[in-house]
Ligand SMILES: Nc1nc2c(ncn2[C@@H]2O[C@H](COP(=O)(O)OP(=O)(O)OP(=O)(O)O)[C@@H](O)[C@H]2O)c(=O)[nH]1
């Protein structure tokens with residue numbers, strides 16, 4: 053019987069993530085990793101991001117799902133390269149899976165890679181994929197207590213999107229209180245309350261991510 057220790061697996065992952073980071077950096081690609089509970093709105097956000105940004109930069113998407121290619125199919129008509137990874141049961145993407153698909157991607161042409169991780173607030177937070185940063189997505193319908201209950205992902209992220217703010221009137225979600233709790237966990241987080249479906253707040257998020265991509269390509273040129 054083969055036994056693998058979680059600590060050793062994480063070390064192997066860290067080495068592979070470092071290699072991915074080198075690949076992104078050599079090609080001046082901004083790589084972001086979207087993480088949330090199932091159904092918080094990652095694919096919907098991505099659809100709207102592609103509508104806004106695909107005409108001005110070359111974006112590719114890596115879709116992580118346990119099963120099915122449904123999210124990849126939703127994004128394919130946006131005219132960008134979409135690669136599906138089915139983890140066949142695993143609750144997160146790891147750096148080795150990303151390294152495997154990077155070999156198949158037209159890296160020299162790309163400005164940004166968006167990775168949609170498997171819907172899960174816990175395991176994906178543990179795995180560095182070599183991305184520039186993680187983005188956590190929390191949705192109003194999940195309840196106000198989620199940042200306090202699952203702090204790791206908020207600690208690990210560079211930005212947090214609070215999605216589905218159009219549903220606030222129908223729930224007991226306390227937006228200001230949640231923002232304060234998230235800031236207590238990570239005071240450096242950029243926080244974007246949005247409604248991906250209605251469009252509220254999306255301008256600020258899109259312009260922030262656009263600036264991050266420009267910053268990465270500028271720093272590469274220095
Ligand atoms: N009311 C409302 N619904 C939304 C919003 N964003 C997404 N949804 C809905 O939430 C549901 C889930 O959205 P997805 O984009 O598939 O969520 P996801 O995080 O990609 O889901 P998984 O990939 O399965 O984890 C869909 O029915 C969306 O239409 C929003 O801003 N407001």
Ligand SMILES: [Mg+2]
Nearest residue numbers: 094095123168
């Ligand atoms: Mg999705």
